[in-house]
Amino acid sequence: MKFLDFFKTNISTRSMRDVAIDLGTANTVVYVKGEGIQVDEPTYVAINVKTEDVEFIGSKAKEIIGRTAKHTEIIRPLKNGVISNYEITEKMIEEFLGKLKKDKFNSARVIICVPSGVTQVERRAVVEVVKDAGAKDVYLIEEPVAAAIGVGIDLFEPKGHLIVDIGGGTTEIAFIVSGGPALSRSVKVAGDHLNDDIVEYIKDERNLLIGEKTAEELKINTISQDDPNKEYEIRGRELGVGLPKSMKIKASEIEGAIERHIDMIIDEVRITIEEIEPEVAADIYETGIYLSGGGATIRLLKERIEEELKLKVTVGDDAIHAVINGIAKVLDDFDDYKNVIISPTIEY
Ligand SMILES: Nc1ncnc2c1ncn2[C@@H]1O[C@H](COP(=O)(O)OP(=O)(O)OP(=O)(O)O)[C@@H](O)[C@H]1O
Ligand SMILES: [Mg+2]
Structure with missing residues (x-):
């Protein structure tokens, strides 16, 4: 091999970063080949409605949900697995990827998942958003295929x-x-609809208004609970009366709600x-x-x-990370999985 070719091959592969992204409705996870999971944050963005500046992204934005000042709005830029607010999604991805070294990200090969059966327009939006954030080549993979690889299913078994x-x-x-x-x-x-079920149930059956965040915490605490009679304390505002109130609720009631x-x-x-x-x-x-x-x-x-x-x-x-673990595996054995990778060169 000529020196120049050798130089080009090695320099380009060395500076090339392979990145996997699971852009989820609830959580966004970014994996870098050879480095592991680098970002694992809720897909939430806090915007200052006066200046339109981003105030917080990820866990900090989710933390203040239901507790925001007048000038702050919490945006969830994905809805049912697809981008519903392009501009905010781009800002969020840029921010997350900015955590990886920018110079290296510019030449990154990225694989990102999309739900199965999304439209061409929705697919194109995902590719463009990652490209606008600085990636070079963007490939897509269907989310359930990535999940299957991530849980250890052998794709090639007949x-x-x-x-x-x-x-x-x-x-x-x-x-x-x-x-x-x-x-x-x-x-x-999916999971977020269950939070709404819990809010509704507690409102209808217990006359108590609770926030989305309290509902999610309650769900996560009770949902894999073995003892259906175990009680949890919930706090919210009593309907009609309008004052704060605390009460106890059993795990079995939450199961009934969902x-x-x-x-x-x-x-x-x-x-x-x-x-x-x-x-x-x-x-x-x-x-x-x-x-x-x-x-x-x-x-x-x-x-x-x-x-x-x-x-x-x-x-x-590690079920919550199955998709990202699956995409990571695809990055590692790119050629083996070429049939499930949707190439950026084809028409979306
Ligand atoms: N231990 C748990 N028990 C029950 N539900 C949970 C638990 N941990 C997280 N969840 C729920 O799982 C959902 C998030 O899961 P996940 O991160 O797989 O979603 P996502 O990939 O962001 O969304 P999607 O794939 O639909 O775009 C949330 O609704 C969250 O409340
Ligand atoms: Mg997902």
């Missing part, structure tokens, strides 16, 4: 596997077989199974269902699937 990723805004259901997705469905019911949406998710899983080829359906009888995403540890979900669909349920290790 055997069917079923992955269900319960995120904040969408639940992704996908059959993976012989190297890629065979059938996938994206449902707009039941309707859990059943909806299970119905969608059932419908998807009904549509798959019989050979793959037969495989699922053996391999069962893999759960990933922030909602994977919901005990009620696992129990109901086992009871109603009579299938074995495996909750992925």
Whole structure:
């Protein structure tokens, strides 16, 4: 090899950074090859409505939700897995990626996930937003495929596997077989809808108004609780009276509040199974269902699937990071996974 070629190859690969991004409705995670997860923050941005400046991004913005001064607005720039506010998403990504050294990011190869079945316009928005933030080559991967790789499913086995990723805004259901997705469905019911269920339930049944953040904390604390009678204290404002109040609530009541949406998710899983080829359906009888995403540890979900669909349920290790771990693996073995990577050169 000529010196110049050698120089070019080595310099370009050395300065090239491989970056994986899981741009989620609830959380955004950034992984850098060789360095691990570098950013893991809520997808929330606090904006000063007077100056339009960004006040906080990530956990600091989420922390003050429901406790903002008049001049501050909290924006969640993604809705149901897709970008709903381009400008704010770009600012947020720029900020997150700015944490990686800028000079290196300029030449980065990025793989970012999108929910299955998003429109071309929505896909293009994701690619453009990352490019505008400074990336060179941007590749896409479907979120459930990344989740499947992340929970350890062998994509290349000629055997069917079923992955269900319960995120904040969408639940992704996908059959993976012989190297890629065979059938996938994206449902707009996920973890954040359960928070709303809890707020509604406590308002209707207990006459107490609670904030979104309190509802989420309550959900996370109760949802994998073994003892249904364990009590939790909640604080909010009493309806009608208007004054602050504290009361106790049992874990079982929270399960009751979220039941309707859990059943909806299970119905969608059932419908998807009904549509798959019989050979793959037969495989699922053996391999069962893999759960990933922030909602994977919901005990009620696992129990109901086992009871109603009579299938074995495996909750992925580090389920909330399954997608980012999957994309990281794809970065490591880029050529092996080329069939599931959506190249930036094709028409979106
Ligand atoms: N231990 C837990 N038990 C139940 N729910 C949880 C737990 N931890 C997180 N969650 C919920 O999981 C959701 C976030 O999960 P995740 O980070 O997978 O979503 P996301 O990838 O940002 O969203 P999406 O994939 O829908 O765009 C939130 O609704 C959060 O409340
Ligand atoms: Mg997700």
